[in-house]
Amino acid sequence: MTSLTDRAPRVPAARGGIAQSFADSLVVTKRNLIRMSRIPEMILFGLIQPVMFVILFTYVFGGSMQIGNSTDPDVYKNFLMAGIFAQTVTFATAGAGAGIADDMHKGLIDRFRSLPMSRGAVLTGRTMADLVQTAVTLLVLAVVALIIGWRPGYAAPTNAGKIMLGFALLLLLGYAFTWIGALIGLSVRTPEAATSGGLIWLFPVTFISNAFVDSSKLPGWLQPVAEWNPFSATVQACRKLFGDPGLSPSDAWPMTYPVWASLIYSILIVVVFRTLSVRKYRRADG
Amino acid sequence: MPGAIHAEGLVKTFGDVTALDGVDLDVPEGTVLGLLGPNGAGKTTAVRVLTTLLRPDSGTATVAGVDVLKHPNEVRRSIGLSGQFAAVDEYLTGRENLQMVGQLYQMRSGAAKARAGELLERFHLADAADRPARTYSGGMRRRLDLAAALVVSPPVMFMDEPTTGLDPRNRQALWDVIKELVSGGTTLLLTTQYLEEADHLAHDIAVVDHGKVIARGTSDQLKARTGGERVEVVVHERDAIAPARGILARYGPGGRGLDDVSVEDHTRKLTVPVTGGAKLLAEVIRDLDAVGIEIDDIGLRRPTLDDVFISLTGHAAERARDEENGTGRPPGKDRTNRKEPAA
Numbered sequence: 153m154t155s156l157t158d159r160a161p162r163v164p165a166a167r168g169g170i171a172q173s174f175a176d177s178l179v180v181t182k183r184n185l186i187r188m189s190r191i192p193e194m195i196l197f198g199l200i201q202p203v204m205f206v207i208l209f210t211y212v213f214g215g216s217m218q219i220g221n222s223t224d225p226d227v228y229k230n231f232l233m234a235g236i237f238a239q240t241v242t243f244a245t246a247g248a249g250a251g252i253a254d255d256m257h258k259g260l261i262d263r264f265r266s267l268p269m270s271r272g273a274v275l276t277g278r279t280m281a282d283l284v285q286t287a288v289t290l291l292v293l294a295v296v297a298l299i300i301g302w303r304p305g306y307a308a309p310t311n312a313g314k315i316m317l318g319f320a321l322l323l324l325l326g327y328a329f330t331w332i333g334a335l336i337g338l339s340v341r342t343p344e345a346a347t348s349g350g351l352i353w354l355f356p357v358t359f360i361s362n363a364f365v366d367s368s369k370l371p372g373w374l375q376p377v378a379e380w381n382p383f384s385a386t387v388q389a390c391r392k393l394f395g396d397p398g399l400s401p402s403d404a405w406p407m408t409y410p411v412w413a414s415l416i417y418s419i420l421i422v423v424v425f426r427t428l429s430v431r432k433y434r435r436a437d438g
Numbered sequence: 439m440p441g442a443i444h445a446e447g448l449v450k451t452f453g454d455v456t457a458l459d460g461v462d463l464d465v466p467e468g469t470v471l472g473l474l475g476p477n478g479a480g481k482t483t484a485v486r487v488l489t490t491l492l493r494p495d496s497g498t499a500t501v502a503g504v505d506v507l508k509h510p511n512e513v514r515r516s517i518g519l520s521g522q523f524a525a526v527d528e529y530l531t532g533r534e535n536l537q538m539v540g541q542l543y544q545m546r547s548g549a550a551k552a553r554a555g556e557l558l559e560r561f562h563l564a565d566a567a568d569r570p571a572r573t574y575s576g577g578m579r580r581r582l583d584l585a586a587a588l589v590v591s592p593p594v595m596f597m598d599e600p601t602t603g604l605d606p607r608n609r610q611a612l613w614d615v616i617k618e619l620v621s622g623g624t625t626l627l628l629t630t631q632y633l634e635e636a637d638h639l640a641h642d643i644a645v646v647d648h649g650k651v652i653a654r655g656t657s658d659q660l661k662a663r664t665g666g667e668r669v670e671v672v673v674h675e676r677d678a679i680a681p682a683r684g685i686l687a688r689y690g691p692g693g694r695g696l697d698d699v700s701v702e703d704h705t706r707k708l709t710v711p712v713t714g715g716a717k718l719l720a721e722v723i724r725d726l727d728a729v730g731i732e733i734d735d736i737g738l739r740r741p742t743l744d745d746v747f748i749s750l751t752g753h754a755a756e757r758a759r760d761e762e763n764g765t766g767r768p769p770g771k772d773r774t775n776r777k778e779p780a781a
Contacts, residue, residue: 172544179541187529190570259523263586266489268514269542 173270180264180277181284184251188285198247198285202240202293209236209364210300219366219398230306231398233297234318234390235363238383240293241326242358244286245333246350252278252337253346272430279330286326290319310395318393321414325386328418331425338432362400362407363387379404382417389414440500441466442594442625443488448497450483450649457483458494459649465627465642467593470620472640473629474743480649481629482522485598488627489519502594515543518587522599524579525586528572532563532582535571539586550589557585561615577608584615595619595626601635613639633743643743647751657743664741664749667715669722671708674732679706685725686710689718706734 188195209232214225252275255261264274294302304310337346360377361367361384370378378384379402388410391399399407406413443465450458457480465471473481486492488499490510499506502516519525526535533554540550558567561581566574571582580600587595597616601609616639620626630636636643637657645653645660653660669689673682683699690698690710699710712718719738726733 175544176542179538183527183530183534183538186534187527190529259521259525259583260527261525262486262491262519262521262523263525263539264542265491266514266517266519267539267542268511268544273542 173272173276176270176273177276177280180273181280182277184278184281185284188281194247195285195288198244198289199292201243202236202289203296205239206232206236206293206296206300213364217365218369222397226301227306227397229301230303230396231391232364233302234387234394234396235358235361236297237290237293237319237322237390238325238387239354239358239363240289241286241322242329242354242383243351244282244289244326245329245336245354246347247285247333248279248282248330249333249337249340249346249350250343251282252334253340254343256338257343271434272426275331275334275426275429275433279327279334282330282333283323283327286330287323290322290326294319305395307397308392308395310393314393314395317411318390321386321389321393321411321418324418325383325414328421328425331422331429334429335425335432338429357381357383361387362398366398367400368402375402376404379407382406382414382421385410385413385417440464440503442468442503443471443499443501443627445484445488445499446497448484448487448499449495450480450487450492451495456649458487458497461497461646461649461651463627463644463651465625467625468620468623469641470616470626470628470639472636472643473627473646474631474633474636474643474747475629475646476631479646481646482598483649484646485519485521485596485627485629489517489596490514516593518590518592518595520584520587520595520597520600522602524571524576524583526571526579526582529570531568531570532558532574532585533567535582536586536589540589543590545590553589557588561585577604580604580608580612584612588619591622591624593623593625595624597626597628599629599631601630601632609635633747637743645747645750653746653750660743660746661741664745666711666713666741668709668711668739668741669719670735670737670739671722671726671733672735673706673708674734676703676706678731679703679708681729682708682726682731685729685731686722688725689714689722709739712738 210225210229214228214232215223217223217228219227219231255274255278261274304315333346333350336350337343340346340349360370360374361381362378363383367375367378367384379400384400385406388400388407390396392410402408406417441464443463445461445463448458448461449456459480461480461484463471463473463484473484475481483492487494488501488506490506490513493507501513504512504516506513527538530538536554536557537547537550540553541547545553555567558564561584563578563581563585566578571579574582584600600616601612604612613635616626616628628636628639641656642654643657643660644651653663655663669686671682671686673679679701683696683701686699686708687696687710689712691713692698699708701708716738719736723733723736
């Protein structure tokens, strides 16, 4: 009689496994990217914040900071950028958490959960969309950094490949942190709680580190915390790869082999928090 | 042989609230079961269990012959769900929403696109197809939600209060869609608090209250349980109640018993169960007229499902809602409180 039942397509056979998981995640990623593009103010605020940090830190603290033996504001500026980049990518956590908390409280999640789709795709799609947004933010931030005087190779020689690797490590760190945000988003009752819960812990993580100050000048008991902080490893790796000044002189393992440390930390975070998040999503009774 | 939807002994508690207290259901293939009850009765919880969204504490269920608890993903391939909250992404356009759902049913992107176009036409959303869903009216969102549930042609459909909050025109349009689906062979479980809706659409009705099925049968069977037809008379003057009662008693089942006639003094309304239909009504009017009793209103009333509900539960469907909330606001309407047992 009509297209409702007669001509309707039947459900295709499930592809199953990783192929389906990947395809479903891409569909959800696309959904989230369309959403983001229709709420441009979110992207705008996501950009303003790190740009503001760069400018504030450079011009407010720049003159009073000592990096190694130097108090030259130019040295601090070049030292600072890797820290700001890393801080920026980790702040994507809060957005991911709030987005997922918001999704979990809307009717749409019932649609997703009643569809024959991969269980992890709703979360993976969200984190992948956040990764795209983080990459855009990082690109803008890098341009701003170059404009105000960041010069890769300032303290040691570098090349395009190393710089790309540095940004890749930053994006991986950001991706890992969005999975922490996902778990927070799934654990709280409201998107507002996810926003503040997703932000609070980022302050100690990003400040008890080598990002903004020379970690060898921290109180003795705080130094190991900063040196073994996964966040510090990525910052150190970027400084090394970008040829920036102010490498932590520490002989702690993550500071000595920061590229490997950053890679291992980030992958470990993805594995642990993705597993926990997907499990929590499956069990969510809505 | 178990039906397309079959459930036995479903129990689900949320804290100390028992949402489902041993629910058994069976919906034969190609039929409609109306799950009728007030808010908080457990209707939505039952739907959520059957659509794999919620695991029951105990009990078993199969949908389209597949075990809901053991093979939820297999069940998801056979069902469509349309709820009382439009489950669409408000920032995506109608077309994007339907395409996304199609792709998540594992359709190829071209096929999903074609199907989205068809459904948008069919549900009169073609003009709004490329506008974000947040610009849609309530009725349009609901139509989009239903379209999303029909992207593939699921043999089993679940509709949770599909017409709650819809205006009469949209409700009628939705009823037409439901009838069309069922004539195409779809099995449907429909929850509603509108007795009229269950009466109109469902082959079988299960009345739910406090997490239990308290009665089941066809609409006619349920009505028969509350007794057949009744004559209702409203007399003009209070003094006429007593003589009118005497006359009406002759038509009651006992022949003479005044007890057969129920009287509501303040509305001057008398009611007597009768058999004999419309012809009888004329006789009653003649008899009352013969002794000079003036009447304001007279009618032959067939029992509605409202009467059924009141006779089964001792309270009206609407009142039950208010009692449970205090505020009269139905639970589960607020998406931020999803942890509470929904209706």
